[in-house]
Amino acid sequence: MNTPATRDAFEARLRRIGAERYHDLHPFHGLLHGGQCSPDQVRAWVINRYYYQSRIPMKDAAFLSRVEDPALRRTWRSRIEDHDGSDGNEGGIARWLRLASAVGLDPDYVASCAGVLPATRFAVDAYVRFVRERTLLEAVASSLTELFAPKIHAERIEGLLRNYEFADDSSLSYFRKRLTEAPKDVAFGLAWVLDHADTADRQDAAADALIFKTDVLWSQLDALHSAYVAPARIPPGAWRPGEGLALARAS
Numbered sequence: 001m002n003t004p005a006t007r008d009a010f011e012a013r014l015r016r017i018g019a020e021r022y023h024d025l026h027p028f029h030g031l032l033h034g035g036q037c038s039p040d041q042v043r044a045w046v047i048n049r050y051y052y053q054s055r056i057p058m059k060d061a062a063f064l065s066r067v068e069d070p071a072l073r074r075t076w077r078s079r080i081e082d083h084d085g086s087d088g089n090e091g092g093i094a095r096w097l098r099l100a101s102a103v104g105l106d107p108d109y110v111a112s113c114a115g116v117l118p119a120t121r122f123a124v125d126a127y128v129r130f131v132r133e134r135t136l137l138e139a140v141a142s143s144l145t146e147l148f149a150p151k152i153h154a155e156r157i158e159g160l161l162r163n164y165e166f167a168d169d170s171s172l173s174y175f176r177k178r179l180t181e182a183p184k185d186v187a188f189g190l191a192w193v194l195d196h197a198d199t200a201d202r203q204d205a206a207a208d209a210l211i212f213k214t215d216v217l218w219s220q221l222d223a224l225h226s227a228y229v230a231p232a233r234i235p236p237g238a239w240r241p242g243e244g245l246a247l248a249r250a251s
């Protein structure tokens with residue numbers, strides 16, 4: 001049997017996956033953060049990314065339903081509240097819909113998930129299914145893309161504020177809040193994975209789960225780029241510019 005890598009070497013392997021494959025490297029993020037997206041391209045991103053946001057608490061609920069350890073459940077359940085809200089905290093989904101309004105979309109339209117690209121659905125649904133069906137180690141490891149998220153959230157806040165009129169403290173509050181939520185989640189998740197990936201096979205499985213998750217994120221941006229960046233190829237049934245606008249702006 002292969003001997004496992006040391007804790008430090010294994011952590012370095014996970015971080016290398018992020019350095020090579022995380023979606024901060026995707027050209028669509030370059031366009032978005034650099035101010036080169038049209039209002040409709042920003043809207044398409046907001047609509048499709050909402051689908052990811054809306055499924056995150058569902059995948060965390062799927063995870064919780066499989067955990068037998070009350071201590072692990074107690075720690076993990078705050079992830080659901082971070083998105084769904086709780087007393088005194090409006091939650092990430094409501095904050096995302098504030099962003100939708102700020103870019104001129106009807107939040108009810110966005111929340112309906114009508115117009116989400118088929119490939120976005122396939123990728124995101126695959127993530128929920130992965131967490132429901134694979135080992136707990138693979139499920140936790142797949143959330144570790146969040147190791148790399150604070151950097152992209154900080155870049156996004158800075159880039160959107162600099163380049164787009166809709167961007168202000170209210171419309172970007174989702175990302176500002178994630179800057180404190182994500183590090184707490186991921187510190188726990190990383191320690192848990194390092195503790196539980198105690199054989200070479202388990203380390204390989206955890207690394208593969210993280211790679212799978214980088215693919216889930218990358219595919220969503222591929223779908224957006226293909227549909228909405230010239231030469232745009234919007235699939236049948238997906239959002240078309242002019243649809244789902246807030247009434248005041250549509251007239």
Ligand SMILES: O=C(O)c1cc(C(=O)O)c2c(n1)C(=O)C(=O)c1cc(C(=O)O)[nH]c1-2
Pocket residue numbers: 056142143144145146147148149152153178217
């Ligand atoms: O904006 C981003 O690039 C980004 C990436 C990720 C991620 O790496 O999966 C998450 C988020 N944001 C995020 O806001 C979020 O709540 C979140 C939860 C999770 C997860 O897998 O449980 N990832 C992410």
